[in-house]
Structures are given as C-alpha cells and as structure tokens.
Amino acid sequence: xxxxxxxxxxxxxxxxxxxxxxxxxxxxxxxxxxxxxxxxxxxxxxxxxxxxxxxxxxxxxxxxxxxxxxxxxxxxxxxxxxxxxxxxxxxxxxxxxxxxxxxxxxxxxxxxxxxxxxxxxxxxxxxxxxxxxxxxxxxxxxxxxxxxxxxxxxxxxxxxxxxxxxxxxxxxxxxxxxxxxxxxxxxxxxxxxxxxxxxxxxxxxxxxxxxxxxxxxxxxxxxxxxxxxxxxxxxxx
Amino acid sequence: xxxxxxxxxxxxxxxxxxxxxxxxxxxxxxxxxxxxxxxxxxxxxxxxxxxxxxxxxxxxxxxxxxxxxxxxxxxxxxxxxxxxxxxxxxxxxxxxxxxxxxxxxxxxxxxxxxxxxxxxxxxxxxxxxxxxxxxxxxxxxxxxxxxxxxxxxxxxxxxxxxxxxxxxxxxxxxxxxxxxxxxxxxxxxxxxxxxxxxxxxxxxxxxxxxxxxxxxxxxxxxxxxxxxxxxxxxxxx
Numbered sequence: 094x095x096x097x098x099x100x101x102x103x104x105x106x107x108x109x110x111x112x113x114x115x116x117x118x119x120x121x122x123x124x125x126x127x128x129x130x131x132x133x134x135x136x137x138x139x140x141x142x143x144x145x146x147x148x149x150x151x152x153x154x155x156x157x158x159x160x161x162x163x164x165x166x167x168x169x170x171x172x173x174x175x176x177x178x179x180x181x182x183x184x185x186x187x188x189x190x191x192x193x194x195x196x197x198x199x200x201x202x203x204x205x206x207x208x209x210x211x212x213x214x215x216x217x218x219x220x221x222x223x224x225x226x227x228x229x230x231x232x233x234x235x236x237x238x239x240x241x242x243x244x245x246x247x248x249x250x251x252x253x254x255x256x257x258x259x260x261x262x263x264x265x266x267x268x269x270x271x272x273x274x275x276x277x278x279x280x281x282x283x284x285x286x287x288x289x290x291x292x293x294x295x296x297x298x299x300x301x302x303x304x305x306x307x308x309x310x311x312x313x314x315x316x317x318x319x320x321x322x323x324x325x326x327x328x329x330x
Numbered sequence: 331x332x333x334x335x336x337x338x339x340x341x342x343x344x345x346x347x348x349x350x351x352x353x354x355x356x357x358x359x360x361x362x363x364x365x366x367x368x369x370x371x372x373x374x375x376x377x378x379x380x381x382x383x384x385x386x387x388x389x390x391x392x393x394x395x396x397x398x399x400x401x402x403x404x405x406x407x408x409x410x411x412x413x414x415x416x417x418x419x420x421x422x423x424x425x426x427x428x429x430x431x432x433x434x435x436x437x438x439x440x441x442x443x444x445x446x447x448x449x450x451x452x453x454x455x456x457x458x459x460x461x462x463x464x465x466x467x468x469x470x471x472x473x474x475x476x477x478x479x480x481x482x483x484x485x486x487x488x489x490x491x492x493x494x495x496x497x498x499x500x501x502x503x504x505x506x507x508x509x510x511x512x513x514x515x516x517x518x519x520x521x522x523x524x525x526x527x528x529x530x531x532x533x534x535x536x537x538x539x540x541x542x543x544x545x546x547x548x549x550x551x552x553x554x555x556x557x558x559x560x561x562x563x564x565x566x567x
Binding site for chain 1: 477480481484486488489490491492493494495496497516517518521522525530531533534535536538554555556557
C-alpha cells in the first residue's frame with residue numbers, strides 16, 4: 094500500500110504554512126477548543142501525538158507536565174520545524190501512524206488532530222493504537238466530518254451539498270494542490286470501528302465556531318451550515 | 331407547552347395510512363432492519379413502545395415472548411387501529427411519551443421508531459425514560475437524522491443541501507399536510523443528552539438501503555446520498 098505524504102510536496106507545504114501562520118483555518122477556532130475540552134490532565138502521562146505536524150501540541154503537553162511525548166508525522170518538512178522544540182520529554186518519529194511500533198501498554202494518551210481522514214484502514218489503526226494503550230488509556234482525536242468527506246467539493250453559496258454518503262473510500266480533493274487523498278467513511282463506521290478495536294465511546298462532538306469567532310472571521314460562517322469536524326474521546330476497555 | 335398531534339389530522343392520517351399500506355416509506359427498507367438488529371431477545375422482558383402507531387411492533391414483541399408490552403401514542407386514530415390487537419400482554423396508553431407515568435425501574439426495554447424528532451426536549455425525555463428502566467435496562471430508538479432535520483427541504487436533483495446544522499429548534503415541514511413540526515438537534519447533542527441522562531452508548535447506526543431494496547424501489551436511491559436515520563442503542567448505567 095502506498096500512502097500519500099502530501100505535506101512534503103513543496104507547493105502544498107508553502108500553502109499550508111501560510112494557512113497556519115495566518116490561522117485562517119479551522120484549527121484555533123473549532124478544532125483545538127473541542128480537542129482540549131476532551132483531554133485529561135496530562136501530568137505524568139505518557140502521550141503520543143499522531144500527525145503532530147510542527148509539534149506545537151507536543152511542546153504544550155510537555156510543558157503541562159506529561160512524562161513523555163512522542164510526536165509522529167510522515168512529513169520530514171514538518172518534523173524539521175518540530176525538532177526545534179528542545180525539551181527532554183519530547184521525541185519525534187517520522188512515519189505513518191499505522192507503521193509506528195510502540196511497546197504494548199506503554200502509552201496513557203493518544204491524541205490526533207485532523208489526521209485520521211488520511212487513513213484508509215481505520216480498523217487497523219484503532220486496533221494498533223489499542224495495543225499501545227495501557228488499561229483505561231485514552232484516545233482523543235479529531236477528523237473531517239463524514240458529511241464533508243462524502244462530497245468534499247460540496248460547497249454551495251447557501252449551504253453544503255451532501256452526496257454519496259454511503260460510498261466509502263478514497264476522495265481526491267484539492268487543497269493548495271490537486272490530488273490530496275482523503276478517505277470517507279460514515280459517522281457510524283467510525284463508532285463501530287472503535288467498538289471493534291476495544292474502545293468505549295466517552296464523547297462525540299461536532300464542534301461549531303462561536304458567534305464571536307464568526308464575527309471576527311466571517312469565512313467561518315460556512316461552518317455553521319454543516320458540521321466540519323468529528324471529535325471523539327474513547328477509552329480502552 | 332402545546333404539543334402537536336399531527337397524526338389525528340384527517341388529511342395527514344389518510345396520507346400516512348396510504349404510505350404505510352403501500353410501504354413506499356423508509357420503514358421496512360431502512361428503519362426496521364436497523365432497529366431489529368439492535369434489539370435484545372425480548373423473551374420475558376417488560377417492553378414499552380413509544381410512538382407505537384398501529385401497534386404492529388407491540389404485537390410482534392408479545393408474540394416473541396415479552397412478558398408485557400405497553401404501547402404509547404398520542405393519536406387516538408392510530409390507537410383505534412392498534413386496539414384491534416387482542417393479546418393479554420399488550421396494553422395501550424394514549425399520550426405523549428414525555429407525560430406517561432410508569433413506576434421507577436418497572437421496564438426492561440424501551441423502543442421507539444421514528445418519533446423522537448417530534449420531541450422538543452430530549453434531555454427531559456431521556457431522563458424520564460431512565461427512571462422507568464431497571465438496572466441495565468435498554469433504550470433502542472430511531473429518529474430522522476440531524477443532517478435531514480437541519481434543512482428538511484434540502485432535496486436537490488443531485489444530493490441533499492445541508493444548512494443551518496447548528497441552529498437547533500423547531501422546523502416546520504410539509505409531509506402530506508403543511509406545518510408538521512419537528513425539532514432539530516445535532517448528532518452530538520443526542521449523544522450528549524444520553525450521557526447526561528445516565529446512559530452508556532452501545533451502538534450508533536446510520537442505516538442505508540440495500541442495493542436490492544434500491545433496485546426494487548428506485549425512489550430509495552435518495553437515501554444513498556445522505557443518512558436518513560439515526561438508530562441508537564443505549565444502556566442504563
């Protein structure tokens with residue numbers, strides 16, 4: 094199976110870096126508040142961040158008292174930036190989440206922000222993560238909402254066109270460059286995959302931008318028409 | 331609070347009776363298979379069916395060995411038909427689910443098919459149901475999917491237009507007659523309300539019609555573009 098590492102495409106990376114530095118994206122207004130609301134106190138925890146990108150969350154977990162933080166990302170360009178974080182608790186591994194080998198039961202918390210919609214086989218990934226986790230270990234992740242991945246080009250002037258919701262599989266989308274591959278599955282597919290892998294679902298959020306955020310950044314109004322993200326907390330049983 | 335009892339509107343009732351007898355609706359192709367897949371063996375169970383309509387499920391539960399079955403529906407026209415079912419285990423109560431008084435811990439299984447999208451206050455309803463249920467009692471229900479209740483007139487030739495997903499509250503829709511009131515909330519609102527009321531989520535399904543069903547009834551193809559129903563199993567903790 095060849096996997097896509099679009100973040101090492103120069104043109105994509107430039108566009109993405111611009112997006113993050115201007116923060117015109119979903120990250121600060123919608124994703125981060127929802128993810129954070131589901132996180133346990135990380136003091137003393139062994140944390141893994143899948144799709145860590147520039148490593149900002151890894152740094153934050155370490156500064157908040159995590160005993161160890163492993164950031165995982167397939168993009169060398171991203172990790173070059175991330176490695177400037179010089180904290181003894183933080184290490185980075187280059188690779189796809191699916192390929193990372195960690196000892197059984199060696200992790201207390203797995204976090205992932207907006208990466209799992211790039212993963213083809215969620216069953217395999219969740220089962221893999223489950224083996225890393227200690228008893229009662231926690232998985233908190235966000236992904237693009239299935240209402241969006243179903244028909245990624247669904248934006249209309251007055252809402253969002255949903256189509257092909259039950260056609261699972263790859264979608265070729267455009268984001269800075271053409272041919273960014275994402276994988277669509279339904280909300281119930283995600284919930285069922287977690288149960289099969291040995292997780293109990295604790296929370297399922299569809300975060301929305303606050304009215305203030307929309308006033309500040311009118312482009313966020315789109316995210317009041319349909320759910321942009323699915324944010325989930327699950328505990329290993 | 332005045333609640334709507336649209337099923338006692340003569341014109342509505344006539345249209346609905348026709349729909350059910352022709353079975354051109356969602357019931358047999360999508361709703362019933364999903365609900366049934368989540369039901370426990372009802373032998374010896376005390377069952378309540380909220381929005382029982384013509385009472386067909388009540389009859390089926392009794393014939394399958396339930397020790398008692400209470401059908402609840404606000405529509406006198408519906409219950410007139412339902413009362414023709416003459417089985418000692420089956421009784422019917424006319425009323426809205428929110429108003430029914432049953433002894434604490436007196437029920438093993440609460441089932442509801444396509445009624446909860448008419449309910450304004452899901453928190454109150456779930457809390458109410460929770461008091462009826464014995465320890466480890468089960469709630470299985472289906473409702474219109476939030477992707478549909480958000481913008482009930484979203485049907486386009488090539489999909490479904492989702493809008494106003496985060497504007498909770500009443501929607502005035504047309505179904506046989508104008509002014510059928512439904513209440514919109516998000517998927518995550520439903521999941522959160524269950525947790526607040528003391529339930530653990532066991533399963534969350536977004537059922538789709540089978541390819542064979544779509545071949546037999548091409549009008550069902552619409553239900554491949556977006557999820558039509560949300561079907562949930564939750565256990566009292």
